[in-house]
Amino acid sequence: MVxxxxxxxxxxxxxxxxxxxxxxxxxxxxxxxxSVFAGMYLMFExxxxxxxxxxxxxxxxxxxxxxxxSLSECFARGFDMFSxxxxxxxxxxxxxxxxxxxxxxxxxxxxFTRFGRLLQSAIVLVWALAKLPIDWNAPRAVTLxxxxxxxxLIFTGIYMLFATLCFWTVQGLEIGNIFTDGGREMAQYPxxxxxxxxxxxxxxxxxxxxxxYLPLLYVLGRAHGHPAGYMAMPLAGVLFLLPCLAVxxxxxxxxxxxxx
Amino acid sequence: xISLQGISKSFKVARRAAGLRQAAxxxxxxxxxxxxxLKDITFSIGEGEIVGYIGPNGAGKSTSIKVMSGILVPDxxxxxxxxxxxxxxxxxxxxxxxxxxxxxxxxWWDVPVIDSFQLLKDIYRIPPDEYRRNLALLTETLDLGGxxxxxxxxxxxxxxxxxxxxxxxxxxxxxxxxxxxxxxxxAVSKLAVRDFIRTINRxxxxxxxxTTHDMSDIEALADRIxxxxxxxxxxxxxxxQLRGRFGTERTVTxxxxxxxxxGPLVVEGAESVSWSPERAVFRxxxxxxxxxxxxxxxxxxxxxxxxxxxxxxxxxxxxELYREHRI
Numbered sequence: 001m002v003x004x005x006x007x008x009x010x011x012x013x014x015x016x017x018x019x020x021x022x023x024x025x026x027x028x029x030x031x032x033x034x035s036v037f038a039g040m041y042l043m044f045e046x047x048x049x050x051x052x053x054x055x056x057x058x059x060x061x062x063x064x065x066x067x068x069x070s071l072s073e074c075f076a077r078g079f080d081m082f083s084x085x086x087x088x089x090x091x092x093x094x095x096x097x098x099x100x101x102x103x104x105x106x107x108x109x110x111x112f113t114r115f116g117r118l119l120q121s122a123i124v125l126v127w128a129l130a131k132l133p134i135d136w137n138a139p140r141a142v143t144l145x146x147x148x149x150x151x152x153l154i155f156t157g158i159y160m161l162f163a164t165l166c167f168w169t170v171q172g173l174e175i176g177n178i179f180t181d182g183g184r185e186m187a188q189y190p191x192x193x194x195x196x197x198x199x200x201x202x203x204x205x206x207x208x209x210x211x212x213y214l215p216l217l218y219v220l221g222r223a224h225g226h227p228a229g230y231m232a233m234p235l236a237g238v239l240f241l242l243p244c245l246a247v248x249x250x251x252x253x254x255x256x257x258x259x260x
Numbered sequence: 261x262i263s264l265q266g267i268s269k270s271f272k273v274a275r276r277a278a279g280l281r282q283a284a285x286x287x288x289x290x291x292x293x294x295x296x297x298l299k300d301i302t303f304s305i306g307e308g309e310i311v312g313y314i315g316p317n318g319a320g321k322s323t324s325i326k327v328m329s330g331i332l333v334p335d336x337x338x339x340x341x342x343x344x345x346x347x348x349x350x351x352x353x354x355x356x357x358x359x360x361x362x363x364x365x366x367x368w369w370d371v372p373v374i375d376s377f378q379l380l381k382d383i384y385r386i387p388p389d390e391y392r393r394n395l396a397l398l399t400e401t402l403d404l405g406g407x408x409x410x411x412x413x414x415x416x417x418x419x420x421x422x423x424x425x426x427x428x429x430x431x432x433x434x435x436x437x438x439x440x441x442x443x444x445x446x447a448v449s450k451l452a453v454r455d456f457i458r459t460i461n462r463x464x465x466x467x468x469x470x471t472t473h474d475m476s477d478i479e480a481l482a483d484r485i486x487x488x489x490x491x492x493x494x495x496x497x498x499x500x501q502l503r504g505r506f507g508t509e510r511t512v513t514x515x516x517x518x519x520x521x522x523g524p525l526v527v528e529g530a531e532s533v534s535w536s537p538e539r540a541v542f543r544x545x546x547x548x549x550x551x552x553x554x555x556x557x558x559x560x561x562x563x564x565x566x567x568x569x570x571x572x573x574x575x576x577x578x579x580e581l582y583r584e585h586r587i
Contacts, residue, residue, distance in 0.1 A: 010371055097354060
């Protein structure tokens with residue numbers, strides 16, 4: 001973990017070498033989700049509510065998933081950009097260093113310009129929370145934090161899965177974006193507005209619903225049943241990451257036996 | 261110390277035919293050919309040796325280095341280095357070795373060299389004392405003083421290579437793999453790098469395995485040559501033995517004054533290669549005629565001003581080896 005922060009600091013220094021492009025990208029990243037959010041706002045403006053969800057509730061759903069996404073793009077960028085590491089042969093270098101490959105790949109790249117996106121999502125979060133009549137207590141706050149943290153794990157898991165594919169294809173596959181970008185777009189609305197199979201897919205296969213929609217029911221006081229069940233929901237993110245890590249290790253073993 | 265027993269490794273390579281139709285076909289299903297990169301490689305290297313690992317492109321040099329450094333798992337055979345099997349106990353093993361890939365950097369491009377070194381200190385968990393000592397030694401012997409604060413992207417190739425080598429030695433490895441360390445370097449940097457390799461080998465007893473296409477590297481550094489071609493080990497021995505095997509022939513060049521002035525000097529046992537009124541070149545087979553005899557016969561005929569005796573360059577010996585094995 002200490003080493004992870006050392007990687008973080010050296011790459012932060014690197015990125016600051018190019019100040020102008022750093023600020024421009026950060027600025028741009030601030031406005032990308034902003035336009036998406038503006039669309040959401042206008043829609044609610046027109047229709048008032050969506051299947052019983054008010055604008056601020058939906059904004060909270062939006063904020064949570066975008067926070068998780070921007071954090072994962074910033075801190076798990078190494079897996080997202082892994083194809084470059086394979087193509088350049090940089091992965092061989094990681095293998096001759098006495099640390100785990102997953103840690104080194106995580107540490108190989110960070111994308112700090114995602115702070116722009118992060119900031120935008122954080123503002124939406126604060127705004128939504130301020131407007132919502134939530135009965136705050138410690139468990140609810142913890143649940144909210146867990147939702148974001150475990151959301152990061154899910155995105156990281158997806159990056160990892162598609163990074164693993166690079167061991168077979170060498171080139172990066174845009175197909176991963178279907179699940180990261182697509183998942184993000186879907187999960188920025190409360191999941192129960194979709195058809196049943198979509199809800200099922202994003203609950204049991206890629207558990208975005210578990211870090212977003214389901215525990216939010218509890219935070220918003222809409223849940224029926226025991227709160228502990230809802231609070232523990234985000235941990236599905238951990239469960240999702242574990243098999244991804246296992247697949248990654250299989251990929252590394254394949255690489256080391258084929259050298260391609 | 262290092263011992264390889266019957267290491268074999270083959271790769272599946274997708275075969276691509278030319279033409280759009282074939283390319284489209286290969287999208288759906290591919291034909292594979294199996295390339296045997298290493299065939300039953302066996303050798304051992306003792307502590308403190310410098311070994312030159314040579315062979316033409318695609319002979320299997322890089323594959324062997326990758327197997328020995330724990331990156332690749334071979335199909336068959338065993339390999340023990342410092343008591344470890346490289347590909348089995350990777351994280352424990354790689355702390356004992358240093359690897360320099362001449363064509364790829366291991367330094368972080370945009371930050372000063374010293375920042376990369378500090379990160380490596382954490383990656384290898386080098387104790388502060390040892391780090392300070394190694395850094396001081398490397399800075400001095402590789403003359404890095406002015407470079408440490410410079411971002412890597414601003415270094416010249418020679419400066420960068422010195423930093424790369426330092427980076428691979430910070431954790432005090434006892435085996436160093438150098439994959440083409442002098443590629444693209446100017447004469448001064450080349451000499452500095454060679455000099456340094458000899459120094460750490462002598463003073464710290466580091467075992468060095470070096471691949472190169474530059475035979476003067478081999479001549480300057482390697483006590484021993486391993487020649488690999490088409491995945492097979494073809495020659496294992498000293499440069500001296502190689503010379504003895506192919507090169508009993510010497511070229512003798514003399515600058516002289518006097519002589520008959522009419523036509524070439526004629527010396528028994530030496531074949532005249534070229535001749536002018538001031539200079540003559542002879543080929544002498546030292547297996548048959550002694551150089552000393554040739555010189556004394558020459559000095560009877562003319563006043564010798566300068567004499568140069570050259571063995572066949574290593575480059576030519578290697579080419580002959582390649583030819584002998586048809587690689």
